[in-house]
Amino acid sequence: MPDLSIVAWAALAVGALFVGLSKAALPGANTLAIAIFATVLPAKASTGALLLLLICGDVLALLIHRRHARWRALIPLIPAVLVGVVAGSVFLAVASDAWTKRLIGAILLVVIGITLWRRRRPAKTESRPGGRAMGAAYGSLGGFTTMVANAGGPVMTMYFLAMRFPMREFLGTAAWFFAAVNIAKLPFSIGLGIIRPQTLLMDAVLVPAVLLGAWAGWVLLKRMDQRVFEIVVTVLTVIGAVYLLV
Template sequence: MTFPLITDPFFYAVAVPAVLLLGVSKSGFGAGFGSLAVPMMALAVTVPQAAAILMPVLLLMDLLGMAAFRKDFDLKLLKFLVPCGLVGTLIGALLFSLLDGKVVAGIVGFFTLLFLAQRLLFPPRPDSPPPPKWLGALLTATSGFTSFVAHAGGPPISAYVIPLRLSPLKFTATLAFFFFVINLSKWIPYAWLGLLDLRNMATSLVLLPLAPVGVWAGVRMARRIGQVLFYRVLYGGMFLTGCKLLWDGLR
């Protein structure tokens, strides 16, 4: 009987840094780099399999992140974001079997780079108004959708939340609680689609001890980094993510 576990050394060579990066991103930079995890792991396995393997890891990271930032989130903003994000995950579940994950990744990458270009070429003034609610609803629903398909929900929602100019702690805490709800909502559809099989879950358990390490490092960074540096790092993460996702889509 074959042990139900991925044993390919190359898979772990890309999965270990991907999980650590995901933990640092989710607990330190509001998922700025986190969308790189699935594309990195997709070098060794398919995108749906990489997404399924990360499900238990994400759950543990979300719980640890919420515990660390339980007093720092913006409840009013969450009440707006969560329903919109859940609409996106529902659409993702219904269309999952019809979509090519790389096409979705390419679209997310393109719009991520477009958002960054807009911020660079037309920087907002300190007194500029926040984005309209309709745009926030659209971007948040897109975040739920791309999160379901490839765990790439960070760039769309960041495009809405970044202009709100939250403090680093409030930004990270709010997205930590948002993605906990979004990721939790994906368990039943993922099981229904047959992605949560024994081999993927056994592989996930091997990677699970890395989750607290990444989260611990991210929390320390979030509590010590200044606001200007925080957003510079966040933009850098979104740029790398956008380039990688766009490259995957064009391939």
């Protein structure tokens, strides 16, 4: 078990709670979990620890939202995501922890800016949401950032927002997407040595916090409308991106 202070364990528990919350109701909350784990643990070690908790959260998300997915929106993403995951693996093998966090933060801010600009344009001038160019751009960035720092959530959140998904379709599509991507990342993460036996022990202690966060998210989702959902998700994504960049 990692030798951490009580304060550090408490911070990780809060991060795990945000993982559950992000999977059940507020995808942008995932960036706060990324920031917390990257603060308490070395950046690469935090990536491995967080990945296992995210997979736990993916299972909960599928139980809640599995029937609401829009499958056709995922097809253009598959090749690009695979390319991004491979590129992220190469980057992790050579990059330092500091550069890892800063690069992810910079990418997230750029993606947020592009997405908000697209959403301000009239709907009739939007390019087809599921088009190949858009899917390739977001998919490759999503694959890269999810491999490097489990930060694909914010990138794909901006993709689904740009596609103007209703809230439940947003969450259902995201649930299937990240369940598949996170499981696909496991062999790469184990091969790079960022998932180790002590990682499993630490995450076993934090799983109850993920469950609590998912329950809180489910309760919150029943009381939230589309506009509030989009605003909160965007704000949380910006906060996490800025933290990683600084």
